[in-house]
Amino acid sequence: MLYGEYLQLEKILNAQRMLSQVHNLPVHDEHLFIVTHQAYELWFKQIIFELDSVRALFSSSEGLDESQTLDILKRLSRIVLILKLLVDQVMILETMTPLDFMEFRGYLCPASGFQSAQFRLIENILGMKQENRVRFNQHYSCVFGRDEEALAAIEKSEREPSLANLVERWLERTPGLEEDGFDFWGKYKCNVGALLQEQRDAAMKKDTESERAFNLADCEKKKAMFDTVLDEDIHNSLVQRGERRFTHKALQGAIMITFYRDEPRFNQPHQLLTLLMDIDSLITKWRYNHVLMVQRMIGSQHLGTGGSSGYQYLRSTLSDRYKVFLDLFNLSTFLLPRTYIPPLTSSMKSRLNTHWGSSNEALYC
Amino acid sequence: MLYGEYLQLEKILNAQRMLSQVHNLPVHDEHLFIVTHQAYELWFKQIIFELDSVRALFSSSEGLDESQTLDILKRLSRIVLILKLLVDQVMILETMTPLDFMEFRGYLCPASGFQSAQFRLIENILGMKQENRVRFNQHYSCVFGRDEEALAAIEKSEREPSLANLVERWLERTPGLEEDGFDFWGKYKCNVGALLQEQRDAAMKKDTESERAFNLADCEKKKAMFDTVLDEDIHNSLVQRGERRFTHKALQGAIMITFYRDEPRFNQPHQLLTLLMDIDSLITKWRYNHVLMVQRMIGSQHLGTGGSSGYQYLRSTLSDRYKVFLDLFNLSTFLLPRTYIPPLTSSMKSRLNTHWGSSNEALYC
Amino acid sequence: MLYGEYLQLEKILNAQRMLSQVHNLPVHDEHLFIVTHQAYELWFKQIIFELDSVRALFSSSEGLDESQTLDILKRLSRIVLILKLLVDQVMILETMTPLDFMEFRGYLCPASGFQSAQFRLIENILGMKQENRVRFNQHYSCVFGRDEEALAAIEKSEREPSLANLVERWLERTPGLEEDGFDFWGKYKCNVGALLQEQRDAAMKKDTESERAFNLADCEKKKAMFDTVLDEDIHNSLVQRGERRFTHKALQGAIMITFYRDEPRFNQPHQLLTLLMDIDSLITKWRYNHVLMVQRMIGSQHLGTGGSSGYQYLRSTLSDRYKVFLDLFNLSTFLLPRTYIPPLTSSMKSRLNTHWGSSNEALYC
Amino acid sequence: MLYGEYLQLEKILNAQRMLSQVHNLPVHDEHLFIVTHQAYELWFKQIIFELDSVRALFSSSEGLDESQTLDILKRLSRIVLILKLLVDQVMILETMTPLDFMEFRGYLCPASGFQSAQFRLIENILGMKQENRVRFNQHYSCVFGRDEEALAAIEKSEREPSLANLVERWLERTPGLEEDGFDFWGKYKCNVGALLQEQRDAAMKKDTESERAFNLADCEKKKAMFDTVLDEDIHNSLVQRGERRFTHKALQGAIMITFYRDEPRFNQPHQLLTLLMDIDSLITKWRYNHVLMVQRMIGSQHLGTGGSSGYQYLRSTLSDRYKVFLDLFNLSTFLLPRTYIPPLTSSMKSRLNTHWGSSNEALYC
DSSP states (O other), X not given: XXXXXXXXXXXXXXXXXXXXXHTTOOOTTHHHHHHHHHHHHHHHHHHHHHHHHHHHHHTOTTOOOGGGHHHHHHHHHHHHHHHHHHHHHHHHHTTSOHHHHHHHHTTSOSOOGGGOHHHHHHHHHHTOOGGGSOGGGTOOHHHHTTOHHHHHHHHHHHHSOOHHHHHHHHHHTOTTOOTTTTOHHHHHHHHHHHHHHHHHHHHHTOSSHHHHHHHHHHHHXXXXXXXXXXXXXXXXXXXXXXXXXXXXXXXXXXXXHHHTTTSHHXXXXXXXXXXXXXXXXXXXHHHHHHHHHHHHHHOSSOOOTTSOOHHHHHHHTTSGGXXXXXXXXXXXXXXXXXXXXXXXXXXXXXXXXXXXXXXXXOTTO | OOHHHHTTHHHHTTOOOOHHHHTTOOOTTHHHHHHHHHHHXXXXXXXXXXXXXXXXXXXXXXXXXXXXXXXXXXXHHHHHHHHHHHHHHHHHHTTSOHHHHHHHHTTSOSOOGGGOHHHHHHHHHHTOOGGGSOGGGTOOHHHHTTOHHHHHHHHHHXXXXXXXXXXXXXXXXXXXXXXXXXXXXXXXXHHHHHHHHHHHHHHHTOSSHHHHHHHHHHHHHHHHHHHXXXXXXXXXXXXXXXXXXXXXXXXXXXXXXXXXXXSHHHHHHHHHHHHHHHHHHHHHHHHHHHHHHHHHHHOSSOXXXXXXXXXXXXXXXXXXXXXXXXXXXXXXXXXXXXXXXOOOOHHHHHHTTHHHHTTTOOTTO | OOHHHHTTHHHHTTOOOOHHHHTTOOOTTHHHHHHHHHHHHHHHHHHHHHHHHHHHHHTOTTXXXXXXXXHHHHHHHHHHHHHHHHHHHHHHHTTSOHHHHHHHHTTSOSOOGGGOHHHHHHHHHHTOOGGGSOGGGTOOHHHHTTOHHHHHHHHHHHHSOOHHHHHHHHHHTOTTOOTTTTOHHHHHHHHHHHHHXXXXXXXXXXXXXXXXXXXXXXXXHHHHHHHHHHSHHHHHHHHHTXXXXXXXXXXXXXXXXXXXXXXXXXHHHHHHHHHHHHHHHHHHHHHHHHHHHHHHHHOSSOOOTTSOOHHHHHHHTTSGGGOTTHHHHGGGGGOXXXXXXXXXXXXXXXXXXXXXXXXXXXXXX | OOHHHHTTHHHXXXXXXOHHHHTTOOOXXXXXXXXXXXXXXXXXXXXXXXXXHHHHHHTOTTOOOGGGHHXXXXXXXXXXXXXXXXXXXXXXXXXSOHHHHHHHHTTSOSOOGGGOXXXXXXXXXXXXXXXXXXXXXXXXXXXXXXOHHHHHHHHHHHHSOOHHHHHHHHHHTOTTOOTTTTOHHHHHHHHHHHHHHHHHHHHHTOSSHHHHHHHHHHHHHHXXXXXXXXSHHHHHHHHHTTSOOSOHHHHHHHHHHHHTTTSHHHHHHHHHHHHHHHHHHHHHHHHHHHHHHXXXXXXXXXXXXXXXXXXXXXXXXXXGGGOTTXXXXXXXXXXXXXXXXXXXXXXXXXXXXXXXXXXXXXXTO
């Protein structure tokens, strides 16, 4: 087995056919255009491979096998590194100038990474919902129309539980949420109330009427914001409107993990939530770098033949609607100062720590 | 002279006073917060130093001394590398979690790189106009109020010619624009007309009425777009509305350099225009990465006490209004297929090449 | 509190005194030289701050408090990100050309990051031993001679337990190493023996004498290699010669964690070992990039006045002697195929998993 | 034409066959191993494409067409960006652990990027000479033995003029080297003599005998170093020994361009020399990162079956012997303080500037 055979280089290195050359007007930079997009697709395949394996670990019938948490973290970290590379890769394509691009653009459909079947798959597997897409982006049959395999894979990805679904289900089971147990949410509600009351009291002690009014108004705004998470109906209507993602229960789990992340059992769950945000964040950075590159290549005011502007469309995918784990980004809104975090009961503390205490030994004392 | 004395490390390394420690509740991550921002400011100082030197080279009374073009390119390239570093640096600050941040946030004004006097200086020196800023960002006296020196520097930067002004003036003098000479603009107008006419003719030859109508409408859209640059009045009104930046003449120069960039005399001017776009692009990437980091830290829905949301404000600075060299990004809209680029006359060719021909020698034959 | 006051920018931004300017022959690039080194030093301070906090967590009198493992991982990850930034930062300084450097070099001592007191501190805190340094690098009094504070800090760092010492002590206590318990090392020895015997048997079955001889010789080499770790005396003599770092017991712990990293209790210890290697690896990459930059600036053949060549000296610090966690890099040598890894006994399995079983619940089932 | 057809994704995305899966023991990380190496090979192909085009521009029968200098610079800059990406890419592969690697390593030849035919091509096209390779690396037939096409391409690359050859020929024609003209080398020799004499005089004025002796010895060392470039015989013997690369004449050209880089005609030649160093430097950084990764995967002490250690071999390719443009790195050794740089005669000045003066106009006055 030679190196080249193992890597099937006869396929990889014979897949660069420049259309400009086919038309007998070779444009040097088309080669870069092809290779860059092929490198994207290679890495997309790797990302899908990792995401699928993470979904499989999450969705085993007996629940997440804890001995595989490390694998999940390692694979998500790897995706983060790959996405960083892809963000940097945009700069290489930027070395092609608009004038160069113009010379072979005509030979192509206005293809871009955003019309890649694999990119669509990544979005779906992560948990991008159809209804949150901009309308133009909801149906891709024009692009994938003839590629049955791609269409089938995309449809499958829309039916299967996404990573977001699986994480949601897992968050809902966060130990400590049971109302008849530690009842984290009951305690949280109570402490939010106390925090707001304290701020209201402080506002009332201000010297002037206008200061009092200003500070009270501020308290009301804060209360309104906390109500969006305390009141399940408001939360659900936000989910309906696409402004929030997780179920109410899952959001509770995420807040709880954030508060008690230093307890051994929550260490890795917390690392996991951070990695999910990193992935969302890097995908949006990649979109942004891509948008800037497109602006350079075709301008922000250019009107495609009979269609919307490519640039304007791409820009629209930068909105928060395209963030799968939006709720994690907004979690900071619902945090409490350390003194207001409900203290763990000793039984809860031991539940989150049992592995050290139960066997009467410290692991590395 | 010791290494530490030369670098004045007694200043640099004794400037980290954690307010949380002053309040006897030290928060580990405040140290990172301070150091990261200080590193930003150090590099901002270097960027200002380079930009000021580039402006000085551009604004010498006898016009740009050509023997310093290389220095200009080198210094702009250096700024590009520094900005790339600053974009990456954001990820380091992201290792601080919202819960950590919450613990010392109260001690600070909501200070951020966007309220840095030096960052404001960089924007002004590049050529950010006050009227293009979002209103909230137009006056900074609340932030710089007590820092007389900073205020004076900022005011000075608003009065002095910005880099954009100097580049504009330089572009206006692009050889070949003279109406009684090569008359680039006359030729360009003419060829745009021919291009549009050809497309109209092709449209008329379509078989069905609906195809004809569709294609003609497309031609009209294209014409409308070219009119925004061919008609000086439309151009000027776009400048008024903040949608375009350069004077009409300067824009002509930029288009001309783009077309004939391979002529030796336009090589470095073309590299210069590319570097200006790179700088604009990287500043906007930095803003974007910063916005995502702020979203993580304080959430996108958080309402500051009595003010607009930090996140929403920062997001607004991502718009095209904040691109100083917007016209260069949109240049691609006005390019022509190679066959429509006006051919150089032999005298123009030699003007852009004289250094090789005039002395009857090829430099490296 | 203004942004600039909080960051003490009056110190940070007034610490750039160009010696070339003092001598009335200002060299533009000296500003970059100063700022780049100051940025290094700022980040060095942050690295030291993080390393010291990690050492404190490791060295608490009651042993490592497990609820702080997450903090240790987060801080080491942060150091990794900072080091990546410093590696990239070298490219900025490379935009200075040798001719530029030559113009102000004369004003400086041949100061470099390698003569920085903080860099020396980082090496010592990590666990770089004096006897592994190249001789020229063992004593720094010539450089720090007048800076009492720096000298005191460096001496303190040589006396205190380094991170490597603390990690070593912690590895020695890896659960499962007890000879009267799981006795990992006994089992490991036994399985290495079986593996080698199997290979010897396979060698004996080869058809020709020369094949047999070749394969047997290969087995002997392997045995000799395993002996370096199985035989404590050989191991200790390698430590004496600076070719190995950890105590014999600690090395056993590292191998054990590597084998059973998927057991929940070993997840984070395994992440920790990986981060230590990342740090070592990035420091050596930084050294290498620095060496290449120095070669550009002063050449590889240049002889300093009356001294050894800067380039040659720097190159020597690239050897394995300068890797603090060398043993972790070489761990792969002592790994066994999966089928030869000693299976966990059920009691050992439960010890590494107790937190799930003991309370009769799966955390997220 | 669909996006996927254009990119021939059916080839690219169906070329990942995991041998571990073929053997019914799928190892998750083998997928990453394959994809990473395929991404390397894709980019190698792009680098070869760019290098070949640059060689073609250099080797046109009428000498380098100056109107294509910009293209050369753009393409070399692009290679620099690609190489930076490849350096970062190593970190992705490092997320695979040795234990994972061990599980499928047995299925492969010990293939690595260093045994890639394309990488060998890149080295040869740049100008890596066979005699400078370590012996083990001189013949590749064992690896490429069955791949006729690869072998033919490599043999061709050994016969054809390399980029280093073409650059060398081009440097030899640097205007100003003519002995009967500006005679740069005559002037340089003279000024080196004056510089050394001045230092000798200064040495003689020292107060004590020992100071005098020390300083004089230093002068002698400097003289010896300059002799290696002033004396053509010494230079040639260094070339023989593989310690220097360029012909004597080409080295003169490189020094001249470095001194007068600010003259318009030398701007781009100077940018070119810098880019060549960047490429050399990044390839060596990539080698280094690769070496560290291999050390992690298989250890530095591991002995391959019947062969030399992979790690030790790879380390040997880090030596200066593997730098194609070594002379450019060492150029700084032969620079002179600004006051010793021979002033341009007015005719030479005008030759390097004619394009501005001859037409009696400043380009952008």
